[in-house]
Amino acid sequence: MGAPEDPAFQRRVLLALLKLLEAPEGPVLEDYPEDEPESDEITVLACPVNFSQYLDESEEEDQMLVALKREMTAMRTWYDMAVAKRNRTTVGASGIELDKLGDFIYAFVKGEEPENPRDDVAIPYTLKFAVEDLESYYMEGITTQPGQAGASSKKLRDWFWDETVAGKVLLDLKKVCEASSDNIMNMMGAHFIVPGDVARRKQE
Secondary structure (H helix, E strand, C coil), X not given: CCCCCCHXXXXXXXXXXXHHHHCCCCCCCCCCCCCXXXXXXXXXXXCCCCHHHHCCCCXXXXXXXXXXXXXXXXXXXXXXXXXXXXXXXXXXXXXXXXXXXXXXXXXXXXXXCCCCCCCCCCHHHHHHHHHHHHHHHHHHHHCCCCCCCCCCHHXXXXXXXXXXXXXXXXXXXXXXXXXXXXXXXXXXXXXXXXCHHHHHHHHC
16 A cells, blocks of 8 residues: 555555456456555654563563563653554554553463453454454554654565564464364464555565
C-alpha cells in the first residue's frame, strides 16, 4: 500500500486489486507493476530503543523477554500518540491486552502454550492475530515519530525485522512453530509469522 499519506498510489493499488475480481477463475496472484514511491525525507529509521542496553546478566527472567517488554514499553508513548492522532488502530484482533501481548507470544518461543483468550478460534489462530497486533503496534508507533510518516513500507519492514527485539522474537517463534507436530501451528510458522522475503533474506 506504500507510505502513509499517499492516497493516489493507494487508490491505484486498490483499483488493481478490485480488478482481479473480474478474473474468470482463481486463485489469482499477480505482482503490482508499479514500484512503491519512497519519500525523499526519510533516510534512516532509528530503533527507539537499543536491544543491548536491556540485557542484564543479573536478571533471572529470560533476557529476550525482558528486552521485548522494555522495548514495547518504550514504544507505548508513540503508539498512544498514533491512536490519538488518527483516532483508530488496527491493534486488537487477538483480544490480548497490550501489557500481556509480549508474554503471550514469548510463551510459545519457550515451548509453552498459554491460555487462549478467545473461545471462537483455535490457539494457533490467536497466535497469528497476536503477531499481527505486535507488528501493528510497532508500525503505528514508529510512523508517528517526527519525520517518519513518509517512510516506505520497505524501510519500515527492514527496521522492524533487523533492528527491534520484537523482530528477533518473531524470527525465533517462526522456528518453533515450524518444528511443531501440530499441523496448523506448523503452517503458521511456514507462512504467517515472518514474511517470505524476510525469511529468505535471513537464511542467506
